[in-house]
Amino acid sequence: MSQYDNPDFFASYKLMKRSQDGLAGAGEWHELKNMIPDLNGKRLLDLGCGYGWHCIYAAQQGASKVVGIDLSQKMIQQAQETNNAPVIDYECCGIEQYSYPKDTFDVVISSLAFHYIASFSDICANVKQTLVNGGDFVFSVEHPVFTAHGSGDWIYDENGKPKYWPVDRYSMEGERHPNFLGHDIKKYHKTLATYVNTLINHGFTLTKFVEPLPEGLKEICTLNNGSEPLPDLPEAMYDEGRRPMMLLISAKLTK
Numbered sequence: 001m002s003q004y005d006n007p008d009f010f011a012s013y014k015l016m017k018r019s020q021d022g023l024a025g026a027g028e029w030h031e032l033k034n035m036i037p038d039l040n041g042k043r044l045l046d047l048g049c050g051y052g053w054h055c056i057y058a059a060q061q062g063a064s065k066v067v068g069i070d071l072s073q074k075m076i077q078q079a080q081e082t083n084n085a086p087v088i089d090y091e092c093c094g095i096e097q098y099s100y101p102k103d104t105f106d107v108v109i110s111s112l113a114f115h116y117i118a119s120f121s122d123i124c125a126n127v128k129q130t131l132v133n134g135g136d137f138v139f140s141v142e143h144p145v146f147t148a149h150g151s152g153d154w155i156y157d158e159n160g161k162p163k164y165w166p167v168d169r170y171s172m173e174g175e176r177h178p179n180f181l182g183h184d185i186k187k188y189h190k191t192l193a194t195y196v197n198t199l200i201n202h203g204f205t206l207t208k209f210v211e212p213l214p215e216g217l218k219e220i221c222t223l224n225n226g227s228e229p230l231p232d233l234p235e236a237m238y239d240e241g242r243r244p245m246m247l248l249i250s251a252k253l254t255k
């Protein structure tokens with residue numbers, strides 16, 4: 001069973017800002033959006049589509065065919081209820097099990113799903129098979145600095161404030177069990193070199209690489225070397241500048 005089909009976990013996920021507000025509630029969307037090519041008339045596959053926010057975006061941008069797959073029945077049901085359109089097909093299927101029909105899609109995207117999968121090489125081989133020559137692959141994952149230690153949480157000071165983010169076992173790739181929304185969730189840590197070199201080895205050319213910050217924070221961080229607390233910022237937002245949480249990559253395939 002998908003971890004997302006656990007009713008308690010799904011109920012907690014439903015309360016997240018990105019579940020309530022869609023892409024407007026996703027802190028990285030202002031960056032990811034710029035990495036997705038023009039979708040007008042394109043065929044797009046979304047791996048781990050969740051509620052289907054990126055699928056409905058693709059449909060609104062004029063995509064001719066959109067397929068969203070997800071392992072969780074609850075997610076697919078939610079996507080069908082919330083983000084349906086005639087050009088979208090939702091399928092309850094694992095990223096590892098999907099058929100990846102040959103030369104069928106112009107664009108493959110995935111948002112925050114690949115860290116649930118052990119082999120990034122298998123993903124790249126499958127994406128290569130299903131993309132047309134010159135196709136685009138755009139995805140986000142939890143950043144390797146974020147996933148390395150495996151607790152999924154800060155080390156706190158005596159006042160309960162985040163003291164630092166632990167980075168440990170960085171080169172030891174594999175299973176981790178961070179606390180996510182109060183649950184022990186299985187994820188897989190991979191190094192930055194694995195993400196980049198696996199893409200290159202499968203014939204992809206990187207076109208953009210982003211470690212996103214909430215809108216506006218990048219400019220403020222640039223003006224401040226980090227030795228002083230940043231003025232007039234909610235602490236939770238300031239903390240986003242203390243360690244990378246996500247990694248966004250876009251790449252083009254040459255077959």
Ligand SMILES: C[S@@+](CC[C@H](N)C(=O)[O-])C[C@H]1O[C@@H](n2cnc3c(N)ncnc32)[C@H](O)[C@@H]1O
Nearest residue numbers: 004048049050070071072094095111112113116
């Ligand atoms: C953090 S959510 C992101 C959902 C969506 N892409 C978004 O950005 O709103 C991760 C999604 O990956 C899905 N997922 C996890 N493991 C998967 C797998 N092996 N195959 C397909 N989907 C998977 C989960 O069910 C969940 O919907």
